Amino acid sequence: MxxxxxxxxxxxxxxxxxxxxxxxxxxxxxxxxxxxxxxxPAPQPTITILVWHWPFATQPPELSSDTCARYGVVRCRLTTDRSLLASADAVVFHHRELQSRRARLPLAQRPRGQPWVWASMESPSHTRGLGRLRGIFNWVLSYRRDSDIFVPYGCLEPREGTAPPLPAKSGVAVWVVSNFQRRQRRAQLYQQLAPHLPVDVFGRASRQPLCADCLLPTVAQYLFYLSFENSQHRDYITEKFWQNALAAGTLPVVLGPPRATYEAFAPPDAFVHVDDFGSARELAAFLTSMNESHYRRYFAWRERLQVRLIGDWRERFCAICTRYPHLPRGQVYQDLEGWFQA
Incomplete structure (x- = not known):
């Protein structure tokens, strides 16, 4: 039991x-x-960048959901829908439209703490109206290396594959210019060079404009391209250097910021700087006396590097997302004009 x-x-x-x-x-x-x-790790949210007005356009381009992914930037959304002002992570304003007053800042509707980005790829010489923008913008997008969002006109990156041969040359020097003003240093230097160096001039200033598809094939036929910037300012190196010369396969003769600035972007033997010569006549003598082996040494970089142009505003604005996690919150440009003119 x-x-x-x-x-x-x-x-x-x-x-x-x-x-x-x-x-x-x-x-x-x-x-x-x-x-x-x-x-x-927690999934990262998508960053929404509101472009208040598209640069130099009455209608923005198509902005699909994968626009930034095409440029290697994920979880980034570009939009021009102004109804999203209250929810956008950042709003970017292009200066030319503010300068011309085609667009106005929505100051009364600005959400508290929302970062605003001032964007411009123009030089200070061609930028007006910054004095009325004091204490408004938190971040700057420009070609300046000290910008919050640094976007150059171009860069050199490691080459994939074999470098193409240099284009055949039939001319000495070429210059493409649309806005020719005698007071500009580039115009004065050209006039000093012309008696000593054969220079063919294209563009609206010479009444010989080149179509978009004609530019590089035309320039590629020349030994030298006059990469003369319209004004000399810190880090201001435009498509005149990256596209019209390096990408075309011709040797740039540069007028712009000091040599040290160019060397921060390209090898020192990838260009000829006008500041290295005491006069235009001395520069012309150097160029015309160059033999083929000497000339080809200026293109040694092409064996390991290639040009990447950064000219699409979609890519430039997507760069805001790349920098977004690292940008200072609470920063305000109290004197944007003073910063940009420095």
């Missing part, structure tokens, strides 16, 4: 022990799962 009574009790104790063990195992698994979840 005692054994009959104790049998069921012992069974209950065994079942209880098994249930307790199962509970402990379940709790352990839940703890491990929780630890794994806590250790896994």
């Amino acid at each position: 005692p054994n009959a009574v104790l049998g069921p009790a012992r069974s209950f104790r065994v079942l209880g022990a098994l249930a307790g063990a199962a509970l402990l195992v379940a709790l352990g698994l839940l703890w491990l799962l929780g630890s794994a979840l806590r250790g896994a």
Whole structure:
């Protein structure tokens, strides 16, 4: 009889022990799962950049959901939908439209703490109206290396594959210019060079404009391209250097910021700088006396590097997302004009 009574009790104790063990195992698994979840990085939210007005356009381009992904920037959305002002992570304003007053700042509707980005790829000589923008913008997007969002006109990146041969040359020097003003240093230097160096001039200024598809094939036929900037300012190196010369396969003769600035972007033997010569006549003599082997040394960089042009505003604006996590919150440009003119 005692054994009959104790049998069921012992069974209950065994079942209880098994249930307790199962509970402990379940709790352990839940703890491990929780630890794994806590250790896994949280998914990053998509950053929305509102472009208040598209640069130099009455209608913006199509902005699909994968626009920035095409430029290697993920979780980044560009939009021109102004109804999203209250929810956008940042709003970018292009200066030319502010300067011409084609667009106005929505100051009264600005959400508290929302970062605003001032964008311009023009030089200070061609930028007006900055004085009325004091204490408004948090970040700057420009070609200046000290910008919050630094976007050059171009860059050199490692080459993939074999470098193409240099184009055949039939001319000496070429210059493409649309806005010719005698007071500009580039115009004065050209006039000093012309008596000593054969220079063919294209563009609206010479009434010989080149179509978009004609530019590079035309320039490529010349030994030298006059990469003369319309004004000399810090870091101001435009498509005249990157596209019209390096990408075309001709040797740029540069007038712009100092040599040290160009060397921050390209090898020192990838260009000829006008500041290295005491006069235009000395520069012309150097260029015309160059033999083929000397000339080809200026293109040694092409074996390992290639030009990447950064001219699309979509790519420029997507760069805001790349920098967004690292940009200072609470920063305000109290004197944007003073900063840009420095």
